[in-house]
Amino acid sequence: MNRIEGRVKVTGLATYAAEYPVEGVTYCYPVQSHIAKGRVKRVDGGPALELPGVLAVLSCDDPPPLGEGAEGELALFQSRDVAYRGQLVAAVVADTYENARAAAAAVRVEYDPDDHDVRLSADHPGLYKPEVVNPGFPTDTGHGDVEAGLARAAATVDVTYTTPVLHNNPMEPHASLAVWDEEGGLLVYDGSQGTSSGRDAIARTLGLDPGSVRVVSRHVGGGFGSKGTTRPQAVLAALAARAVGRPVKIALTRQQMFDVTGYRTPTIQRLRLGADAAGRLTALEHVAYEQSSTLVEFAEQTAVPARAMYATPALRTAHRLVRLNVATPSWMRAPGECPGMYALESAMDELAYAAGIDPVELRIVNDPGTEPGTGLPFSSRHLVACLREGARRFGWDERDPEPGVRREGEWLIGSGVASSTYPARRSPCKAVASLRGDGDVRVEVAATDIGTGARTVLTRIAADTLGVPPERVHLELGDSALPDAPVAGGSMGTASWGSAVVRACEELRRDGRTGRADTTEEVKADAKLARHAFGAQFAEVRVSAVTGEVRVPRLLGVFAAGHIVDAKLARSQFLGGMTMGLGMALMEETVTDEEFGGFLHRDLAQYHVPACADAGGVEAYWLEERDGELNPMGSKGIGEIGIVGTAAAIGNAVYHATGHRVRDLPLTPAKIL
Numbered sequence: 086m087n088r089i090e091g092r093v094k095v096t097g098l099a100t101y102a103a104e105y106p107v108e109g110v111t112y113c114y115p116v117q118s119h120i121a122k123g124r125v126k127r128v129d130g131g132p133a134l135e136l137p138g139v140l141a142v143l144s145c146d147d148p149p150p151l152g153e154g155a156e157g158e159l160a161l162f163q164s165r166d167v168a169y170r171g172q173l174v175a176a177v178v179a180d181t182y183e184n185a186r187a188a189a190a191a192v193r194v195e196y197d198p199d200d201h202d203v204r205l206s207a208d209h210p211g212l213y214k215p216e217v218v219n220p221g222f223p224t225d226t227g228h229g230d231v232e233a234g235l236a237r238a239a240a241t242v243d244v245t246y247t248t249p250v251l252h253n254n255p256m257e258p259h260a261s262l263a264v265w266d267e268e269g270g271l272l273v274y275d276g277s278q279g280t281s282s283g284r285d286a287i288a289r290t291l292g293l294d295p296g297s298v299r300v301v302s303r304h305v306g307g308g309f310g311s312k313g314t315t316r317p318q319a320v321l322a323a324l325a326a327r328a329v330g331r332p333v334k335i336a337l338t339r340q341q342m343f344d345v346t347g348y349r350t351p352t353i354q355r356l357r358l359g360a361d362a363a364g365r366l367t368a369l370e371h372v373a374y375e376q377s378s379t380l381v382e383f384a385e386q387t388a389v390p391a392r393a394m395y396a397t398p399a400l401r402t403a404h405r406l407v408r409l410n411v412a413t414p415s416w417m418r419a420p421g422e423c424p425g426m427y428a429l430e431s432a433m434d435e436l437a438y439a440a441g442i443d444p445v446e447l448r449i450v451n452d453p454g455t456e457p458g459t460g461l462p463f464s465s466r467h468l469v470a471c472l473r474e475g476a477r478r479f480g481w482d483e484r485d486p487e488p489g490v491r492r493e494g495e496w497l498i499g500s501g502v503a504s505s506t507y508p509a510r511r512s513p514c515k516a517v518a519s520l521r522g523d524g525d526v527r528v529e530v531a532a533t534d535i536g537t538g539a540r541t542v543l544t545r546i547a548a549d550t551l552g553v554p555p556e557r558v559h560l561e562l563g564d565s566a567l568p569d570a571p572v573a574g575g576s577m578g579t580a581s582w583g584s585a586v587v588r589a590c591e592e593l594r595r596d597g598r599t600g601r602a603d604t605t606e607e608v609k610a611d612a613k614l615a616r617h618a619f620g621a622q623f624a625e626v627r628v629s630a631v632t633g634e635v636r637v638p639r640l641l642g643v644f645a646a647g648h649i650v651d652a653k654l655a656r657s658q659f660l661g662g663m664t665m666g667l668g669m670a671l672m673e674e675t676v677t678d679e680e681f682g683g684f685l686h687r688d689l690a691q692y693h694v695p696a697c698a699d700a701g702g703v704e705a706y707w708l709e710e711r712d713g714e715l716n717p718m719g720s721k722g723i724g725e726i727g728i729v730g731t732a733a734a735i736g737n738a739v740y741h742a743t744g745h746r747v748r749d750l751p752l753t754p755a756k757i758l
């Protein structure tokens with residue numbers, strides 16, 4: 086299907102959070118900490134208040150009352166302690182955006198600075214073992230004897246891979262518009278990935294009844310995880326609006342986004358692998374080192390995918406975390422799986438060379454019968470079929486494994502492969518389907534379309550269930566006033582919302598007027614199985630022997646992700662994920678400022694994302710996979726698997742081209758030469 090909102094988006098008629106016309110609106114501009122650690126001694130808003138149009142200055146000098154549930158990055162101005170450079174320490178409200186911005190620069194903040202520590206290392210004295218890693222997995226797991234497995238291996242690798250801080254850069258910067266009504270009800274137009282969860286987070290933070298808060302996110306210009314949790318600007322808009330008694334709008338700048346909307350933790354990952362003469366793993370150990378802030382423990386599940394990938398008699402995975410004077414990391418497309426599989430799939434390539442085995446074959450011989458970490462049966466697993474189909478389409482059989490020997494002029498040529506995986510989960514969701522007066526069907530669900538095509542795919546799911554043309558279905562989403570739905574995240578939007586939409590439509594068919602669904606019991610009754618999507622990615626690269634520049638003329642992915650509900654929408658998701666993986670491989674990086682704290686890369690001039698010219702031929706295919714253990718659609722999520730493995734496939738191709746292994750992302754020219 087074509088996207089239902091395509092026309093309003095490309096004609097500029099789609100309304101985003103900052104664009105709602107509201108009577109009497111005012112503007113808020115934040116003041117950010119200049120120090121990375123210490124205390125705010127005094128905030129002098131006097132000079133700002135004398136400037137034209139200024140209505141209020143908010144800060145920790147006069148903490149606005151918040152609810153008992155206010156915590157972490159959302160507990161604005163409650164403490165004088167500074168947790169990181171760039172943290173919001175004050176804010177100005179004025180009649181125009183320009184006046185607010187000018188006045189924010191006039192707010193004088195005095196600090197008591199302290200020595201800061203913003204550098205992650207694998208021998209940091211502050212490293213500790215968190216209780217669990219996201220979203221609740223055991224921190225360390227293992228079975229068998231890794232040392233014995235390595236000792237008897239015919240080939241081993243012991244390598245450390247590092248990945249940098251990465252930032253989500255959705256096209257629509259984060260924005261919120263808060264409007265209080267006379268009864269104390271709060272309406273927030275928010276650029277968010279979830280309105281039900283956003284309503285609850287805002288209510289908890291402000292100490293309000295969730296019934297008096299409404300969050301609207303009808304159109305969202307991308308999120309990738311950075312809008313998956315309520316960000317500080319939404320709470321700040323509400324506080325500011327309460328302070329001045331008028332609606333308040335906040336549109337973060339791109340530079341402010343780098344500070345307060347989360348980022349992908351940097352990682353240091355040590356992989357120790359052993360294989361026998363036939364390439365069968367004798368041991369697999371994956372240890373990940375990551376960071377969080379002093380405010381909140383955010384422990385990314387980096388080594389968790391290693392528990393699902395390959396059969397081995399000895400498996401050990403572990404995570405260690407250190408709390409630094411940095412902003413709290415957050416979700417970024419395939420948090421955990423993406424950096425974890427980069428390191429694992431790169432190390433598997435090294436093992437293939439060490440063992441003298443084709444890297445596709447190495448993955449095939451180690452395909453497990455049950456999930457290695459848990460022993461659970463897979464609901465379906467077609468990684469081997471993806472590898473074979475990808476190899477066939479890519480022309481892998483003609484490949485000479487010898488690294489560093491193909492050259493056309495200045496260009497060294499190589500190819501690489503990596504596996505992809507992502508969990509296939511679903512969450513409880515509600516939906517209502519009803520017959521309208523004109524005979525068409527209204528479907529209501531508080532899902533969010535962050536650019537994935539959720540509105541369109543849910544319309545199709547409803548139409549298919551009812552046996553009516555999609556034009557007769559009118560889907561309403563993006564509003565917490567609609568039936569409660571989980572966040573657009575974890576690649577479980579379609580599975581969760583779709584399940585409720587199917588059940589509501591089935592009920593409508595029985596009832597004739599209205600169908601209401603709540604899938605809580607259905608989801609609870611799901612059998613205990615290992616549910617994952619899988620894929621195989623192949624990359625061809627050309628590396629300039631003169632400049633070290635890497636070009637990617639061809640990226641090819643084959644995925645097994647259950648039933649693909651809509652081919653056009655799915656293809657966009659896979660291509661988007663793979664292109665984002667290309668950015669991760671070659672250009673994306675945020676450098677931490679060790680001297681002053683905060684980040685050195687803070688806009689799109691410095692933080693490079695792929696442009697169309699960087700993405701050469703990107704091809705996405707899928708197998709028609711039947712899996713009856715998922716949801717009524719038989720679908721697995723596809724939002725995140727596309728980015729998983731891409732960077733490893735490209736890195737492995739760069740090795741094949743140059744004979745030189747770079748174990749630190751991104752693969753910039755200086756590291757290649």
Ligand code: MOS
Pocket residue numbers: 278308309310311313416417418419420573574575576
């Ligand atoms: Mo996605 S990182 O689960 O929003």
